[in-house]
Every structure is written in C-alpha cells, then in structure tokens.
C-alpha cells in the first residue's frame with residue numbers, strides 16, 4: 150500500500166532528528182546516547198500536535214516503507230532479547246515492590262490512627278499516598294497489562310488483579326489495554342485523547358463547551374480515578390447505539406461495587422476504627438486519594454499530550470503494518486526524565502515510549518531499553534520526545550488553556566526547518 | 572486421577588471475621604497481608620517450607636517439608652503437586668509423598684530424582700535450600716493401600732519406589748507390615764534410592780525384599796516374577812516405574828484375568844506438543860470422558876492463530892487488539908501445548924493462560940472456552 154501525502158511536510162521535517170531530551174537524561178539509567186545536541190536544529194518551535202495525514206506514512210518522517218519495516222524489525226529484536234532474558238531477578242523485582250507497597254500501606258494507615266499529632270498525620274498521609282500511587286501505577290497498571298503473566302503466579306496476573314480504584318479492572322483492561330494501546334492517539338478511537346471531556350488537540354472541533362477546558366482539567370486532575378471510571382463507561386456509545394443499555398448497566402453495577410468498597414474502606418471503616426480520632430484518618434485517606442489522582446493524571450497527560458506528540462486519524466489504521474504501528478506508538482508518546490525513584494513512582498510510565506512499543510514487557514526493563522530506543526530513533530532520524538515533568542506538564546496545561554478557545558495552533562505558524570538528519 | 576482428602580475448613584467464626592477484615596483490605600484479601608508475615612498461614616493456598624534436605628543418591632534427594640495450615644494430610648501412595656519457581660516462572664510437577672501417613676512432627680517428604688535436561692527436578696534435587704517455600708496442592712491419587720491390606724506385592728523400578736516407600740513406612744508404623752514382597756529394580760547399588768532404609772525395613776519378617784540391578788542384570792523381566800514371587804496371582808499388587816515396566820505388567824495381569832488386582836502409578840505422560848499445526852479442542856475444562864462430547868474440534872494449520880481458528884468455526888472467543896498486546900484473548904490451556912506464532916516457541920502446561928491471538932497449534936491441545944472473563 151502506498152499513499153500520497155497532500156503536503157510533503159515541512160513541519161514533519163522540522164521535527165525529524167530533534168531529540169527533545171535536552172535538559173535531563175534518563176538519569177540513573179544510563180545517559181542517552183543521542184545525537185550531539187549541537188548538531189540539532191535547536192529549539193525549533195513546533196506545532197503542539199501534528200496530525201500526520203496518513204498512516205504514519207514513511208514520507209511523513211522522511212523514511213521509506215522498507216526503512217520503517219526495518220525499524221520495526223530492530224524493535225522486535227530488542228523485544229525478543231528482553232523476553233529471552235526475563236527471569237528470576239524480574240520476578241524478585243515485582244514481588245519486592247508489592248511487598249514494600251503493602252508494608253507502606255499498613256504503616257501509613259497505622260500512623261494515621263495517631264493522626265491528631267501533626268507529624269504522624271503528615272507521615273501517615275505521605276506513606277499512604279505513596280502506597281496508593283505504587284498500587285495504582287507500578288503494580289496495578291503493569292500487572293493488568295499482563296507484564297507479569299509469564300511468572301504464572303495466579304496472584305500476580307492480569308486475569309485476577311483488581312486495584313484500589315473505582316474503575317473496575319475488567320472495564321479498564323478493555324478501554325486501556327485494548328483501545329488505548331491498539332489505537333493510540335487515533336482520534337475517535339482512543340478515548341484517552343481528552344478523556345471525552347477535554348479538547349486536547351486542535352483536531353477536535355471547538356464548541357462553546359470547551360471554554361471550560363481549564364476547569365474540566367482541574368476537576369479531572371483532582372478526581373482522576375472517578376474520571377477514569379466514567380471514561381470506561383463510554384456513555385456516549387449508549388447514546389449512539391454502539392453499546393446496549395444492559396451492557397452499560399452491568400458495567401455501572403460493577404463500578405458501583407468498586408465505589409462502595411473504596412468508600413466503605415477509606416471513609417467509613419478506617420475512620421470508625423479510630424473512634425474519636427476519626428477526622429484525621431478520614432482526611433488522611435481523602436488526601437491520599439487526591440494526591441494519587443493529581444499525580445497519576447499529571448504523569449498520564451504528560452505521556453501523550455506534550456508538544457511533539459502526534460495524533461492520527463482513523464483512516465490511517467487501515468492496512469497498518471507492524472513497523473507503522475510501532476511508528477505510531479513512538480510518535481504518539483513522550484517520556485519524562487528523572488531518577489530511579491521518580492520512574493518507580495510513575496510506574497515506569499516516564500518511559501511512556503518504551504511502554505507503548507512494548508506494553509507487555511516487565512516495567513523494570515523499560516529503563517534498560519530506553520537508551521537503545523533513543524539511539525535507534527537517532528539512527529532513523531525519528532523524534533524521541535522527552536523532558537522534565539515540570540516542563541512537559543506546563544506544555545500540556547498551556548495547550549489545554551489555548552484550546553479552550555477556537556482555533557488551534559499554539560505557537561503560531563510553523564516555520565520551515567532543516568531536512569532530516571540521519 | 573482422583574483427588575481425595577478432606578480440606579480442613581476454617582471455623583465459621585473465623586470466616587466471618589475474615590470477611591469483616593476484608594472490608595479493610597479490599598481489593599486485596601486479608602490473607603495477602605498475612606502472607607507478608609507468614610506464607611504458611613494461608614489455608615486457601617497451601618504451601619510448605621523445606622526443613623531438611625537429604626541426598627539419597629547422586630541424583631535423588633529427599634526434601635522434608637513442613638506444610639502450612641492449608642495442608643489436609645495424605646494417604647500413603649498419593650502424590651502432591653508441587654509448585655516451584657524456576658527462573659521466575661512457576662512450574663507444577665507431581666511427586667509421590669514418601670513419608671508415612673502420619674508423622675509425629677506433621678512434616679511430609681518427597682524424593683526427587685533429577686532428570687538430565689528437566690526443568691524442575693534438577694532444581695528440587697540439587698538447588699533447593701532449607702527454608703525454601705514450595706507451593707502445594709492437596710494430596711491426590713488413588714494409588715493407595717486397601718483399607719485392610721492382605722498379602723501384597725510391590726513391583727518398582729528406579730524412582731518408582733517413592734510411593735511404595737510411603738506405603739511400607741505406613742505399614743511399619745502401624746505394625747502391619749505382615750506379608751509384603753518388594754521386587755525393586757535399580758541401576759546399581761549406588762543408584763538405589765532408599766537402599767539403607769529398605770534394608771532396615773527388611774529386617775522385619777513381614778517384608779521380603781529383592782533388589783536387582785539393571786546395570787549388571789539388565790532390565791527387569793516379568794519371568795523373574797515367577798521365580799521371586801510364585802504366588803503373585805494371590806497378591807494385591809502395586810506397580811510403579813518406567814513406562815516399559817508399566818506396559819508389561821498391564822498386559823501380564825490382564826492376560827491372567829487379574830487386571831482388578833493390580834494398581835499402577837505412572838510418572839510420565841507423553842509429550843503432546845511439537846511442530847506447527849495440530850488439532851485443537853475448544854470446549855470445557857473436563858478431560859476425555861465428560862468433555863469430549865461438548866465443544867468443537869478444529870484442525871488448525873501452522874499459520875493460523877487459535878483465535879482465528881476458533882472464530883472460523885463459530886466458537887465465541889474473547890478478543891481485543893488481536894496482536895498480542897492487550898491480553899484480552901487469554902484462555903486456559905487444559906492439555907497439550909501451543910506455538911507462539913511470533914517466535915515459534917512451543918510452550919504450555921495444563922492450566923496456563925495463553926494469548927489465543929498470537930498462539931498457534933502444535934499438536935493436539937485443549938482450550939477451555941467456558942471460563943471466560945474475570946475470576947473475581
């Protein structure tokens with residue numbers, strides 16, 4: 150299949166070869182062996198999100214079809230190597246994280262019983278927040294991806310895992326593992342683009358509703374786990390008739406059960422156990438849930454919406470090859486720089502690119518393959534978007550604010566830039 | 572194989588308490604937190620800790636195991652399925668219990684002979700330290716002593732001595748080792764598992780022990796049986812050993828019209844997998860007898876995924892991405908093996924959940940399409 154592009158794309162070329170990982174490297178994990186900075190077109194202002202007019206067509210990134218398939222084969226080889234190496238140390242890693250997460254949770258909740266003393270409240274709330282974040286991101290998200298299924302431990306398995314979020318594992322696996330990871334950043338298919346609430350790309354038609362964009366985002370951030378549950382429900386599909394009412398209803402009941410359990414645990418039973426000191430416990434639990442919401446929202450939004458990430462249209466999916474799929478994952482994702490603790494706290498979603506290329510590899514391995522992926526991108530002249538959390542999140546916020554108003558392009562017209570570097 | 576053994580249920584009070592505690596631990600179970608402190612406590616998932624490692628021969632090792640709360644005991648001759656992590660992957664294998672039915676300290680033992688090239692047995696035999704925690708399933712198997720053992724004949728080869736050892740020890744402990752003939756074949760004196768223990772037991776008048784060595788005397792022939800134990804037709808017989816011995820005895824007893832007087836334990840099942848393509852049965856979990864009628868049998872060529880093959884004949888198959896990334900298509904493998912269409916690797920053990928969208932057939936296999944969706 151060949152396609153012709155409407156406009157051979159200056160703006161695409163402008164991004165090619167530009168490594169955005171300029172300030173930090175993927176720290177502790179090995180510095181990224183990327184093209185020397187000085188050779189790159191420095192800080193070319195780029196459009197916030199570049200709709201690529203075809204299945205990430207080779208032309209769009211200055212590569213031939215054959216080169217893209219070669220890119221895919223090289224990625225497959227990396228994947229196969231990790232699969233062959235996977236073993237006891239990986240198993241020890243996830244078991245260790247799970248053990249420590251549970252200890253943190255027990256410790257945090259115990260301290261909160263002494264929550265009338267401010268230091269105990271602070272420490273307890275911090276521990277519980279960290280525990281909830283780990284449970285959600287490094288453990289829940291990754292276990293449910295099947296990253297640890299190979300261990301054949303029924304207790305750490307994608308088919309049995311349930312998490313401490315109001316969305317149910319079953320619904321989340323469907324919307325996330327399948328839709329989001331298969332149709333990553335495809336408008337109308339990947340519901341993670343804007344979570345059905347926000348205007349996150351100029352491709353979404355503006356309506357006055359979006360004047361509230363910044364407010365919706367703030368609310369989504371604070372109430373992220375509720376937003377995710379709502380998003381899994383896909384109510385608009387019931388309206389459009391794609392989903393039956395009874396399917397919607399069973400799903401709603403499932404979520405209702407999860408809500409009941411979390412609310413009972415965090416806002417009834419644990420506070421009640423503290424007797425007269427129920428208030429600090431309740432507030433601690435509320436805070437921990439909110440901290441997790443804000444943190445996971447920030448990390449996840451930085452994974453797909455900073456400048457440099459690309460959205461795609463549905464017709465691009467047709468006849469997509471393995472290499473093109475890889476390319477779409479690559480162009481649609483962005484990494485976050487930081488140290489090992491930071492990566493752990495993001496559930497290794499700071500390696501969003503690696504996660505999207507290899508969603509079922511054990512998360513502890515992303516940090517190891519990241520420099521290879523970066524080098525591969527440099528070799529093929531592909532952009533590899535990466536930056537610090539602060540910078541990336543500001544870009545996302547700026548975009549959300551800008552897109553509240555009609556129109557789109559965040560930084561004005563796209564300048565022409567140098568051709569591909571390889 | 573039949574599963575026996577009663578499970579010791581926690582009292583109702585305890586169960587009620589646990590479900591109350593469950594409100595605090597949701598979405599986890601209270602037991603998940605107890606595991607942090609004591610992995611043997613769980614009653615739902617029996618586990619055991621290795622307390623002693625005793626080499627029997629160069630290749631065989633006895634592991635004494637202190638089972639946790641979930642263990643419900645065993646009958647002499649039964650086996651236990653043991654879950655072992657090898658390179659991070661849990662494998663389950665069966666091992667005959669070699670300890671008597673009730674031992675004073677409540678420990679059980681298995682005796683494992685390392686097979687060259689084997690996945691699990693070399694690890695258990697040579698690389699399992701004291702303190703290691705093993706996963707257990709309830710004891711199972713109907714290779715057990717009759718309630719009133721009369722005159723017995725045991726015919727064993729190599730590591731096939733293991734279930735019989737438990738029987739002899741149980742009889743000895745009950746002072747019921749009255750009239751037993753044991754004809755055992757082992758490669759050499761040095762390769763004879765339980766050599767010393769057997770000789771000690773044979774000091775009792777009730778046990779007549781004949782150990783012969785195949786390195787010098789060749790494989791055991793059933794003609795020897797007439798010589799060693801002329802009254803074999805009058806005895807209840809137990810046979811365990813290599814496939815050849817089992818096949819021979821099966822024919823021999825059947826020819827004498829005595830099939831009902833002989834029991835066998837088979838350690839090996841033929842490997843089913845291999846190559847690309849095969850016949851796949853889509854249906855329920857049950858094996859042979861009950862299940863075969865239900866479900867669909869499909870000949871799958873080497874290039875087709877189990878997902879496509881199932882869908883093509885109208886089996887309702889769960890799926891998602893259809894490219895191996897979402898795990899929305901996993902179904903339990905009940906028998907046989909599958910082939911990873913991406914890498915060509917043939918893999919699978921009964922109970923494994925396989926991604927049907929990237930797995931092809933490799934010989935005969937059974938896919939369970941009845942247990943779909945979330946297990947909670």
Ligand SMILES: Cc1cc2nc3c(=O)[nH]c(=O)nc-3n(C[C@H](O)[C@H](O)[C@H](O)COP(=O)(O)OP(=O)(O)OC[C@H]3O[C@@H](n4cnc5c(N)ncnc54)[C@H](O)[C@@H]3O)c2cc1C
Pocket residue numbers: 650664665666667668682683684685686687688689690691692693730733734836837838839
């Ligand atoms: C009821 C029962 C009771 C048992 N009791 C005992 C006991 O008391 N003691 C005991 O030692 N064992 C016992 N066994 C056998 C035990 O369960 C295991 O089968 C045995 O330990 C071998 O396991 P493994 O993982 O080491 O070998 P596996 O990896 O399962 O391999 C088995 C054999 O096949 C060979 N093999 C492996 N892969 C291939 C391949 N691709 N192609 C060809 N050949 C291959 C190996 O070299 C090995 O010889 C019992 C089995 C049963 C069913």
Ligand code: FES
Pocket residue numbers: 890891892893894895896897898899900901926927928929
């Ligand atoms: S359908 Fe997604 S992994 Fe098989």
